[in-house]
Structures are given as C-alpha cells and as structure tokens.
Amino acid sequence: MPTVSTYPIITAAEAADLINNRDIIGFSGFTPAGAAKDIPTAIAARAKQEHEAGRDFKIGVVTGASTGDSLDGELARANAVLFRTPYQSCKDLRAQINKGETCFYDMHLSMLPQAARYGFLGKIKFAVVEAAAVSDEGEIVLTTSVGASNTFCNVADKILIELNEAHPAGLEGLHDIYEPLDPPHRREVPIYSCSDRCGSPVLKVDPAKIVGIVKTNRPDEVGGFKETDEVTKKIGENVATFLADELKAGRIPKEFLPIQSGVGNIANAVLGALGANPNIPPFEMYSEVIQDSVIGLMRSGDIKFGSATSLTVSPPVLKEVYEDLEFFKQRMVLRPQEISNHPEVVRRIGVISINTAIEADIWGNINSTHVMGNNLMNGIGGSGDFTRNAYISIFTCPSVAKGGAISTIVPMVAHLDHSEHSVQVLITDQGIADLRGKDPAERAREIVDKCAHPDYHDQLHAYFDDVKDGHTPQTLRTAFAMHEAFMEKKDMRGVDWSSKYSK
Numbered sequence: 001m002p003t004v005s006t007y008p009i010i011t012a013a014e015a016a017d018l019i020n021n022r023d024i025i026g027f028s029g030f031t032p033a034g035a036a037k038d039i040p041t042a043i044a045a046r047a048k049q050e051h052e053a054g055r056d057f058k059i060g061v062v063t064g065a066s067t068g069d070s071l072d073g074e075l076a077r078a079n080a081v082l083f084r085t086p087y088q089s090c091k092d093l094r095a096q097i098n099k100g101e102t103c104f105y106d107m108h109l110s111m112l113p114q115a116a117r118y119g120f121l122g123k124i125k126f127a128v129v130e131a132a133a134v135s136d137e138g139e140i141v142l143t144t145s146v147g148a149s150n151t152f153c154n155v156a157d158k159i160l161i162e163l164n165e166a167h168p169a170g171l172e173g174l175h176d177i178y179e180p181l182d183p184p185h186r187r188e189v190p191i192y193s194c195s196d197r198c199g200s201p202v203l204k205v206d207p208a209k210i211v212g213i214v215k216t217n218r219p220d221e222v223g224g225f226k227e228t229d230e231v232t233k234k235i236g237e238n239v240a241t242f243l244a245d246e247l248k249a250g251r252i253p254k255e256f257l258p259i260q261s262g263v264g265n266i267a268n269a270v271l272g273a274l275g276a277n278p279n280i281p282p283f284e285m286y287s288e289v290i291q292d293s294v295i296g297l298m299r300s301g302d303i304k305f306g307s308a309t310s311l312t313v314s315p316p317v318l319k320e321v322y323e324d325l326e327f328f329k330q331r332m333v334l335r336p337q338e339i340s341n342h343p344e345v346v347r348r349i350g351v352i353s354i355n356t357a358i359e360a361d362i363w364g365n366i367n368s369t370h371v372m373g374n375n376l377m378n379g380i381g382g383s384g385d386f387t388r389n390a391y392i393s394i395f396t397c398p399s400v401a402k403g404g405a406i407s408t409i410v411p412m413v414a415h416l417d418h419s420e421h422s423v424q425v426l427i428t429d430q431g432i433a434d435l436r437g438k439d440p441a442e443r444a445r446e447i448v449d450k451c452a453h454p455d456y457h458d459q460l461h462a463y464f465d466d467v468k469d470g471h472t473p474q475t476l477r478t479a480f481a482m483h484e485a486f487m488e489k490k491d492m493r494g495v496d497w498s499s500k501y502s503k
Contacts, residue, residue, distance in 0.1 A: 006136055007207075007212065008212045008213065009212075009215065010212040010214060011214065012038040012041065012214050013042045013045070013046070014212065015039045015042060015212050016043045016045070016046045018126070018158070018212070019043055019126065020125075021055070021057045022059065022060070022082060023060070023125040024060035024121065024122050024123060024125055025043075025060065025062065025124070025127075025128055026062045026116065026124045026127045026128070026149075026153075027040060027061065027063045027067065027127075027128045028063075028064070028127075028129035028130045028145065028147060028149040028152070029064055029066075029067040029068070029145060029147055030064035030065045030145040030147035030148075030288070030289075030309050030310040030337060031066050031067070031222065031263065031310050031312040032066070032067055032068030032221040032222045032312070033143075033144035033145040033220050033311055034143045034144040034145030034146070035063070035068045035070070035071050035130065035145070035220070035221070036128045036129065036162050037130070037162065037164075037216065038214055039160055039214055040070060041071075041074045043059065043080060044077070044080050045078070047059075047075070047080035048078050051078075051079065057080060058079070058080055058081060058082035059080060060082045060121070060122065061082075061083070061084045062085055062086075062112070062116065062121060062148075062152070063086075063147065063148070064145065064146075064148045064309065064310075065087040065147065065288075066089035066090070067088075067090075068220070068222075070218075072084075072088055072092075073090050073093070076090060076092040076102070077092050079101075081093065081102050082102075083103035083105065084103070085104065085105035085106070085121065086106065086107035086108075086109055086111075087106070087109065087378060088104070088378060089378045097376050098374075098375050104376065105121075106369065107379075108380060108384045108385050109337050109381055109382040110337060110341035110342055110385040112337070113148045113179070113336065114182065116148065116152065116155055118182070123157075124155050124157075125158065126157070127152035127153045127155075127156035127158075127159045129152065129162070129203075130143050130161075130162045130164050130167075131161050131162065131164065132167040132171045133163075133169040133171075134163065134210070135202075136207065137204075138204060138210065139202040140153075140202060141169060141171055141175075141201075141203075142171070142175055142203055142334070143171060144220055144310065144311040144312075145309060145310035146177065146310075146340075147309055147310065147336070148336065148337055150177050150179055151179060151338070153203060153205045153209070157209070158209055159211065160212050160214065161210060161212070161213045162213075162214050164217065165217040166218055166219045166220075167322075168325065170325050171325070172201055172202065173201050173329055174334055175201055175334045175335070176197045176199045176335050176339075177201070177202065177204075177335075178198045178335065178336065178339055179336060180338070189339060189345050191342075192349065193284075194286045194305050194306070194349070195305045195333070197333060198339075199335075219318075220315075220318065222314060223314070226265045228268070228269045228272065230429075231398050232265055232266050232268075233273070234429040235266055235269060235270065235397075235398070235427060235428065236266070236271075236272060236273030236274075238427045238428075238432050239394065239427055240270075240274050240276070240277040240280060242394070242425065242432050242434075243274070243277075243280060244277055244280055246392070247280065248279070252392075255281075256281050256282075257283070257349075257351065257352050257391055258284045258349055258350065258352070259274065259285050259287065259351070259352050260286060260287040260352065260354065260355075260386045261285070261355075262354065262356050262381070262383060263381075264356060266396055266397075267291065268291060268292060268293040270396065271293040271297065271303075272297075275293070275296075275303070282302050282303065282304050283302070283303060284304050284305045285303060285307065285308070286340070286345070286349060287306070287308050287340070288381075289308050289309070289310045289311075289312045290306045290310070290311050291312050291313055292313050292314055292317045294306055295313060295321060298328065298331050298332070303331075304331070305333075306332040306333075307332070307335060307340065308332070308335070309335055309336060309337040309339075309340040309341070310334065311334060337382070341385035342385075346386055346389040346390065347390075351390055351391060352391055353387050353390035353393045354394045354395075355368065355386065355393075355395055355396070356395070356397060357396070357426075358371065359397070359409070359410055359413055359414070360397065360408065360413065360426055360451070361409070361410050361411060361412050362409065362410070362447050362448055362463070362464065363420050363440050363443055363447075363472060363474075364420035364426065364435050365416050365418070365420050365423070366413065366416070367414060367415045367417055368380060368381075368383055368417045368418065370414065370415035372414055372487065373415050373483065383418065387422045388418075390424075393425065394424070396427045396428070398428060399429055399453040400455070400456075405486065405490055405492060405493070406486060406492055407452060407453060407456040407460075407482065407492050408428070409428075409447060409451055409452040410482050410483065411463045411464070411479050411480075412474065412479035412480060414483050420435070420440075420443070423435060427451070430451050430452065430454075431450040431451055432450055432451075433447045433451045434446070440472040440473070441473060444473070445461075448460045448461055456493070459493070459494070463475070475497075481495050481497060
C-alpha cells in the first residue's frame with residue numbers, strides 16, 4: 001500500500017497543539033506494542049508548559065491496555081492525566097493512582113470498545129494511532145497491535161496518525177479488523193476457529209477525519225522477559241502435566257483446544273512447558289498477546305496458529321518476525337481486543353484460559369489486581385473475559401513471595417476480581433488443586449494441601465478446621481489476620497487465630 005502525501009504532514013508538537021484541556025483521547029497500543037509515542041510525549045511537554053504558565057491542562061487517556069513509557073510514563077510525569085482506563089503497568093502512573101491523584105477506571109478489556117461507542121466514557125475527541133502505512137482512501141495498516149484503535153478512529157471527531165518507519169508496510173495482511181454492530185442489531189461474531197478471518201486487513205476510516213500525520217521511526221518499547229527460574233519452571237510443568245492428564249482422561253478432546261495465556265514470565269514458562277510436553281499435541285492459541293515463547297513454538301510446529309490483538313515480543317524476536325514476515329503472517333492474526341477477548345467466541349471454540357493471580361484464597365477466589373487489598377498493581381486486564389467463559393479456567397501463582405514472608409494462599413483475598421464460581425483450577429509451584437465438583441470445605445483442603453507452601457499448611461488448616469457451622473466455614477473476625485500480620489510485622493507466618501495477630 002503506497003503512503004500518500006495528501007494528508008498534512010505535521011510535527012508532534014503541532015499535533016499536541018490541536019489538543020485542548022480535558023479532551024478525551026483514544027491512543028493506540030495494547031502493551032507497548034503498537035502504542036503511540038511521539039504525540040503523547042509532545043502532549044506531555046505541552047502540559048508542562050501550560051502548568052508553568054498557571055493554566056490547567058489534563059486529558060482523559062483511553063487505550064487498549066497498558067502502553068509504553070512514552071505514553072503513560074511521559075503523561076504521568078507531566079501530571080497530564082485527568083483519568084485513565086482500562087489497564088496500565090506504568091510505575092509513575094500507578095503511584096499517582098494509588099495516591100488518589102489520578103482517577104483510574106478498571107475495566108474488562110473486551111468491554112472497553114463498546115463502552116467507548118456507547119458514550120459511557122464521554123466524547124472521544126481525538127484518536128491517535130500508530131501505522132505502518134496509510135492510503136488516500138483512509139486505509140490504515142496498523143503495526144504490532146490492534147487493541148481498540150478501530151473503535152477510537154470510528155468514534156473520534158479527528159484522527160492523528162504516527163506513521164512509524166520502524167514497522168514495514170508489509171505488515172498488511174497480518175490484521176483482521178472487525179467491529180460488531182451495537183444492540184439491538186448485533187449478530188454473532190463469525191469466528192469458529194482460531195485461524196478464521198471475518199473482517200478487513202486494513203482499518204478503514206473517513207479520510208476527512210485525518211487531520212495530520214507525524215512521521216516517526218521509533219521501535220516498540222517492549223522490554224525483555226526474565227529467564228525462567230525454578231519456581232516459574234515448576235509452575236509451567238504443573239500446568240502442562242494437568243492438561244496432559246486431562247487429555248488422557250478424555251476431558252479434553254483428542255484434537256486439543258485453543259490456549260489463552262496471560263502476559264509475563266509465568267505465561268512464557270507455561271507456554272514453553274506445553275510445547276516441551278510430549279503428551280500435548282500441537283495446539284492453537286486464541287489469546288490477547290503473542291509473546292516470545294509463542295514465536296519459538298511456531299518455528300518448531302508446536303503452535304499451529306496464534307490469534308491475538310498484540311504482538312508483544314522483545315526487540316530481537318520482533319526482528320526475527322520481520323525478517324521472515326511471510327512465514328509468520330500465515331501463522332498468526334491480530335484482531336481488535338473486542339474480538340480477541342470476546343466471551344461468545346471464547347466459549348464457542350472452547351478456550352482453555354491460563355492467567356496469573358496476585359493471591360488466591362482457600363475457597364478459590366482470586367485477587368489479580370491489588371496488593372494488600374488497596375494498592376492497584378495493573379488492573380484486571382482480559383483475565384475475566386477468558387476466565388468466566390473458558391472450557392477450563394486455570395490460575396497460576398508462586399506459593400510464596402518476599403522470601404516466604406507472604407503466602408499467596410490466604411483465608412480470604414484482600415480484593416476479589418474472580419470469584420470461586422469462575423475458577424476451576426489453581427496451580428502453584430507446589431502443585432495442582434482441581435476445584436471442579438468440590439464444595440467449599442473440600443476446595444479449602446485441596447488448595448492448602450496441594451498449592452500452599454509447606455510453611456503455611458498447619459496455619460491455614462487451623463483457620464477453618466475448628467469452624468463447624470456454615471456452608472463456607474469462613475470466620476470474618478480473623479479472615480484478614482495474615483494480611484494484618486504482614487502489615488504489622490512484614491511476615492504472615494505464625495498467626496494466632498484466637499487473637500488474630502501474629503505471635
């Protein structure tokens with residue numbers, strides 16, 4: 001697709017000058033992949049100038065998910081964020097959110113695009129999207145993510161494009177842009193397998209809405225992933241063992257089922273273990289993100305196809321993909337997050353979901369967003385989209401943190417994101433707790449015996465063993481005693497339930 005010069009070519013600063021105080025902006029990006037960079041950085045610089053002149057200047061920031069430092073970081077440090085949704089992973093922005101200085105709306109990622117269309121987030125004035133190419137007719141080739149860029153462009157009054165030469169125009173054909181109608185006219189999403197396509201390879205917009213193109217040449221700000229350690233390796237092996245046993249027992253079809261895996265080091269370890277397990281056949285992915293381990297498994301043939309909304313890989317791996325782009329374009333597709341995370345599709349094709357918890361309680365409830373109940377980490381992301389609708393829903397986490405001073409298995413989660421009704425399997429480095437078909441007391445013993453660290457077995461059993469009444473033997477007086485002990489003594493071990501404080 002040839003890029004044309006009929007649109008105004010402007011600088012990032014000129015683009016920033018088009019933005020007004022309290023405008024709501026929809027930015028491209030799902031993780032740092034495909035995130036806008038130069039324009040948000042210029043908006044941050046303008047905000048500093050406005051503040052120095054004694055004038056207010058903040059914008060509403062709406063994205064696909066987390067972004068890079070040039071977007072969330074620069075805007076946060078410039079005190080330019082009026083509110084933020086639906087997910088973030090920036091330390092500077094997180095600090096402002098947890099101090100109450102910036103409003104943050106945590107949302108399921110599949111719900112964000114329709115919330116924008118419905119007007120629930122206010123009027124989006126500008127869409128700022130990164131592109132590899134754009135035509136006279138308003139056909140945009142996106143880069144390494146789709147996220148909610150299609151929706152932002154449709155609902156925004158005006159569009160600003162960062163035309164990024166770091167990404168080849170040959171990406172055309174990698175994307176499948178489809179947006180459902182809104183109720184009462186909505187129909188089923190016509191995807192019946194991971195490799196099905198139902199939309200357009202380009203994002204089509206009204207060319208009259210494109211008010212400027214900023215030329216850039218900046219790589220994605222995706223960092224590398226940590227090497228697999230013994231804990232993450234064991235978690236991955238336990239997940240692979242569980243799924244291999246389910247396949248052998250006939251509870252997973254012999255053809256196997258698509259895998260969804262969250263983002264991060266545990267997710268990379270899990271996918272690597274699945275590929276290395278000889279009892280698991282080559283499989284497909286229907287997920288949010290394609291990350292480093294997926295690329296290697298595509299090379300080896302262990303992953304047949306990957307559907308996601310973001311290609312979130314380290315710089316060396318992205319270079320590998322671009323050098324053999326035709327090979328990978330036959331094996332992956334990037335969709336809008338409204339489709340990659342769509343509950344209807346997830347349930348129909350039988351996705352097995354694997355996500356990471358901050359902590360789990362002995363009944364099977366999951367906290368995936370808040371530390372000690374009140375400090376936001378990142379947000380719920382897409383874990384709920386998949387967990388509630390999965391063929392089998394799995395959560396993983398290490399059994400302890402802070403050198404053993406924190407047990408990730410607790411009597412009651414300090415913040416609840418996924419209830420026991422949606423969580424079927426919990427896996428730690430210690431073992432596998434299959435919660436299906438078990439009542440609360442049975443689940444509690446299964447989780448403590450199989451998933452908790454041995455240092456906490458007696459303490460956790462003592463919590464509920466003496467409670468005789470109730471369907472769920474919960475004791476509100478002491479439910480958070482382990483959290484209180486850590487807050488007071490920086491160690492959850494040695495809790496005396498009778499006094500609800502550490503000995």
